[in-house]
Amino acid sequence: MDNLDIIIIKSLIERALSEDIGAGDITTNALIPDSMNTTATMTAKADGIVAGLDVARAVFDFLSPLIKWNPRVKDGDKISNGELLVEMSGPFRALLTGERLALNFLQRMSGIATMTALFVDQVAESGTKILDTRKTVPGMRLLDKYAVKAGGGENHRIGLYDMVLIKDNHIKVAGGITKAVAQIRSQVLPEIKIEVETTNMSEVLEALQMKADIIMLDNMSNEMMKECVGVINHQAKVEASGNMNLQRVKEVAATGVDYISIGALTHSVTALDISMNIKLD
Numbered sequence: 596m597d598n599l600d601i602i603i604i605k606s607l608i609e610r611a612l613s614e615d616i617g618a619g620d621i622t623t624n625a626l627i628p629d630s631m632n633t634t635a636t637m638t639a640k641a642d643g644i645v646a647g648l649d650v651a652r653a654v655f656d657f658l659s660p661l662i663k664w665n666p667r668v669k670d671g672d673k674i675s676n677g678e679l680l681v682e683m684s685g686p687f688r689a690l691l692t693g694e695r696l697a698l699n700f701l702q703r704m705s706g707i708a709t710m711t712a713l714f715v716d717q718v719a720e721s722g723t724k725i726l727d728t729r730k731t732v733p734g735m736r737l738l739d740k741y742a743v744k745a746g747g748g749e750n751h752r753i754g755l756y757d758m759v760l761i762k763d764n765h766i767k768v769a770g771g772i773t774k775a776v777a778q779i780r781s782q783v784l785p786e787i788k789i790e791v792e793t794t795n796m797s798e799v800l801e802a803l804q805m806k807a808d809i810i811m812l813d814n815m816s817n818e819m820m821k822e823c824v825g826v827i828n829h830q831a832k833v834e835a836s837g838n839m840n841l842q843r844v845k846e847v848a849a850t851g852v853d854y855i856s857i858g859a860l861t862h863s864v865t866a867l868d869i870s871m872n873i874k875l876d
């Protein structure tokens with residue numbers, strides 16, 4: 596997820612434009628001649644990390660191939676309130692019609708990147724990595740996870756297909772961690788990582804005995820996590836999850852976990868304030 600494949604997200608942009616424009620932008624089309632050109636800028640209205648510039652550009656490219664796009668920053672850059680992000684020029688109608696959708700993508704993705712960077716900064720002195728989760732907007736997961744990377748975080752599994760994560764309900768139906776891991780290991784390719792969710796020391800020991808690649812410490816106290824990390828002793832990677840926030844994450848990292856997964860990066864994001872201004876000649 597270091598780079599965005601615009602072809603992959605093309606269908607998302609098409610659906611979003613269809614939702615917003617429908618049969619046409621009746622206000623813009625009634626007021627602005629089809630032949631009229633203009634210039635526009637996008638400007639940060641808050642400090643943060645920018646992400647989603649190529650997605651915003653793709654919105655305008657879909658509306659008109661004549662729009663010229665001149666970015667002053669790149670995804671992952673720190674930006675300041677008042678900083679110029681992009682200069683554009685081209686058909687007035689396309690710039691005005693695409694404004695809201697382009698900003699919706701750019702503001703949300705920049706908000707995710709900005710929130711991620713705050714968490715990453717908190718654990719910068721440790722070796723702990725900040726992970727996202729599957730708590731993303733349906734249909735926008737690739738954008739959400741790309742934004743996490745832009746903010747300095749790492750991606751957990753993209754979906755249910757690229758990694759095994761045995762959670763409490765899986766354990767119940769299988770009859771325990773041992774049976775669940777054994778059954779799955781007999782059916783998946785060796786290169787597929789297996790992670791097991793645990794809630795107490797007994798479960799950690801069972802996951803360790805089954806040679807899980809990653810052991811998740813779910814909703815544990817900091818003291819219990821530190822004890823579990825000591826018992827695991829690098830025999831598996833360790834992920835902390837549950838009730839993570841900026842006030843706590845530094846202490847969690849100090850327990851020695853390898854990863855901290857944080858759903859709030861994507862499910863509770865605050866959009867970064869970015870404005871678009873169209874010049875009237």
